[in-house]
Amino acid sequence: MELWTSRALARGAAYAPPMALPWLLYGATGYTGELIARRAVAAGERPVLAGRRAVAVGALAAELGLESRAFDLHDAPALEGGLAGMKAVLHCAGPFSRTATPMAEACLRARVHYLDITGEIDVFEGLAARDGAARAAGVALLPGVGFDVVPSDCLAAHLARRLPSATHLALGFQTGAVFSRGTATTMAENLHRGGAVRRQGRIVPVPAAWKTRRIDFGGGEVKAITIPWGDVATAFHTTGIPEVEVYMAAPGAVRRVLKLSRPLAPLLGTRPVQAFLKARIRAGPAGPTAEQRARGHSLLWGEARDGAQVVVSRLQTLEGYELTSRTALLAVQRVLSAPPRPGFLTPARAFGADFILEVEGTTRQDEAPRAV
Numbered sequence: 001m002e003l004w005t006s007r008a009l010a011r012g013a014a015y016a017p018p019m020a021l022p023w024l025l026y027g028a029t030g031y032t033g034e035l036i037a038r039r040a041v042a043a044g045e046r047p048v049l050a051g052r053r054a055v056a057v058g059a060l061a062a063e064l065g066l067e068s069r070a071f072d073l074h075d076a077p078a079l080e081g082g083l084a085g086m087k088a089v090l091h092c093a094g095p096f097s098r099t100a101t102p103m104a105e106a107c108l109r110a111r112v113h114y115l116d117i118t119g120e121i122d123v124f125e126g127l128a129a130r131d132g133a134a135r136a137a138g139v140a141l142l143p144g145v146g147f148d149v150v151p152s153d154c155l156a157a158h159l160a161r162r163l164p165s166a167t168h169l170a171l172g173f174q175t176g177a178v179f180s181r182g183t184a185t186t187m188a189e190n191l192h193r194g195g196a197v198r199r200q201g202r203i204v205p206v207p208a209a210w211k212t213r214r215i216d217f218g219g220g221e222v223k224a225i226t227i228p229w230g231d232v233a234t235a236f237h238t239t240g241i242p243e244v245e246v247y248m249a250a251p252g253a254v255r256r257v258l259k260l261s262r263p264l265a266p267l268l269g270t271r272p273v274q275a276f277l278k279a280r281i282r283a284g285p286a287g288p289t290a291e292q293r294a295r296g297h298s299l300l301w302g303e304a305r306d307g308a309q310v311v312v313s314r315l316q317t318l319e320g321y322e323l324t325s326r327t328a329l330l331a332v333q334r335v336l337s338a339p340p341r342p343g344f345l346t347p348a349r350a351f352g353a354d355f356i357l358e359v360e361g362t363t364r365q366d367e368a369p370r371a372v
Contacts, residue, residue: 021336024048024069024086026103027093029056030182031287032117032146035325036092037064043329050082051093073102080106088113090145090332095186096123104141108133113140113335117328119148120186121196121203124233131344141344145331146324149230150347150356151300151315152246153238155364156231157353159304160239162311162366166304169239171231172224172247174217174299175320178288181281192269194262196228198236198244208265209258215247217299218314218365224249225258234346241304293322309369317362326359 025040027033028049040047041064051057054070061068071078073093079102083089089112091103096118104127107114118124127141134141144153152171160166195206209225216222224247235244250258267273288296296319303312317323331347334340340350347355356362 021087022046022048022085023088023090023332023336024050024083026050026082026089026091028068029053029060030092030094032182032321032324033092034060035321036090036328037066039325040329041066045329045333047090047332048086073099073106076102076106079103080110083107083110083112086110086112088115088332088335090328091116092328094118094182095189096120096143097186097189100143101126104130107139107141108137111137111139113142113339115140115142115145115328115331115335117146117148117324118143119146119230121228121230121233124230124237125203128233128237128344135343138342140335140340140342140350142331142335142340142347142350144230144234145328145347147298147320147327149234150327150331151298151317151323151362152229152231152302153234153346153348154353154356155300155302155313155315156235156241157238157348158364159302159311159313160241161353162313163304163306163309163369165306166239166241166311167307168243168305169235169241170213170245170247170303171229171235172215172217172249172301173229174215174222174224174249174301176296178285178292181284181286183287185278185281189274192265192267193228194265195226196232197226197246198232198242201236201242203232207259207262209250209255211245211247212255213247215249215301217249217301218316219299222249223252223255225255237344238346238348288319288321293319296320296322298323305372307372309371311369312367314365315356315362317356317359323359327356330355330358 025047028037048067049061050069057068069082071082093099100123104114194208195210211226214221215224227248229246231246298317300315
C-alpha cells in the first residue's frame with residue numbers, strides 16, 4: 001500500500017504567500033465565513049469582509065482590523081458597488097441555491113473570479129452551464145472549495161489518474177460531524193428531494209438512502225448509504241467517468257429513518273415542516289466547538305473500476321470545517337497568485353489531484369489494483 005502525506009509535497013507545493021490583491025469574503029459573519037476570516041488574518045491576508053448585516057460585519061471587521069462592506073445580493077446596484085475594485089470573491093453565504101446565482105452573475109459582469117463553498121448539486125450544474133460566459137469574461141467560476149468537494153474531488157481525480165479507463169466511480173466519507181446552522185439549513189431544504197446518482201453521464205434522482213454498501217474507510221467495514229453529495233455533479237466534470245455514486249457512513253438508526261421518510265418526501269418540503277425544522281436548527285449550536293474541530297477528522301474512500309480491474313484509494317484529513325477554512329483560503333491564494341484558465345472549474349481541475357495533500361495532516365493511501 002502506497003502512502004502519501006502533506007509532507008511528501010512540502011518542497012514543491014507549500015501554501016501560497018499572502019496576496020496584496022484585493023478580495024472579498026462574503027458571508028463573513030456566518031459560522032464558516034468567520035473561521036475563514038480569522039484564518040486569513042492569521043496568514044497575513046487582508047480580505048474585505050462583507051455580508052447583509054452592516055453592524056455584524058462591521059464589528060467583525062473592526063476586531064480583525066479589516067475593511068467591511070454591507071450589501072444585499074438581490075440589490076443589483078449595491079452588489080455591483082460591493083464588488084468594485086475586487087479581483088476575487090469567496091462566497092460563503094448559503095443556502096447557495098438562493099445566493100450563488102446573483103453573486104456569480106455579478107462576478108461575471110464585473111470580471112471578478114468567483115469561488116464558493118457550496119455542496120449543492122444544482123448549484124454546481126448551474127455554474128457549469130455558465131462556462132462559456134466565464135470564459136468570455138476571462139474569470140474562473142470555482143465552486144466547492146471547502147470540505148465539499150475538495151478532498152473527494154481530488155480523490156476522484158487521483159483514481160482517474162490511476163485508472164484512466166474507469167467507467168464507474170464510487171466515493172464515500174465517514175465523519176463524526178457536528179453541522180453548522182448553515183449546513184443543516186441546506187440539508188433541511190433538500191430533504192424532500194431524495195437522492196441522486198449519475199448514470200451514463202446524466203444526474204438521475206433516486207430515493208433517499210437508495211443503496212447500502214459496506215465500505216472500509218481504513219478501520220474496518222461499516223455500512224454506508226448513497227447521498228446526493230456534490231461529487232455527483234463535480235466528479236463527472238473532473239474525470240469524465242459517467243457512472244458516479246457517493247456514500248456516507250451512517251448508523252442503523254439514520255439509515256432506517258431515511259428509508260422510512262421516502263413516502264413522506266412531499267410533506268418534508270412544505271412550509272410548515274420547513275419552518276419547524278429551521279426553528280430547531282436555529283435553537284441549536286452555531287457549529288462544532290473549537291475543541292470538536294481540533295480533535296475531529298474525516299475519512300474518505302474511493303473506488304474506480306472498468307471491465308477488468310478495480311483501484312481503491314483513501315484519504316484521512318481534518319474535521320470538515322477546519323479543512324474548509326484551509327482549502328478555501330488556499331484556493332483564493334492560488335487564484336490570485338496564478339489564475340487558472342477561465343471558465344467553470346472543479347477544485348481538482350483547477351489545482352490538480354494532489355491539491356488536498358497540501359493541507360497539513362492529510363494522508364492518502366493506495367491499494368494495489370485488483371481484478372474485477
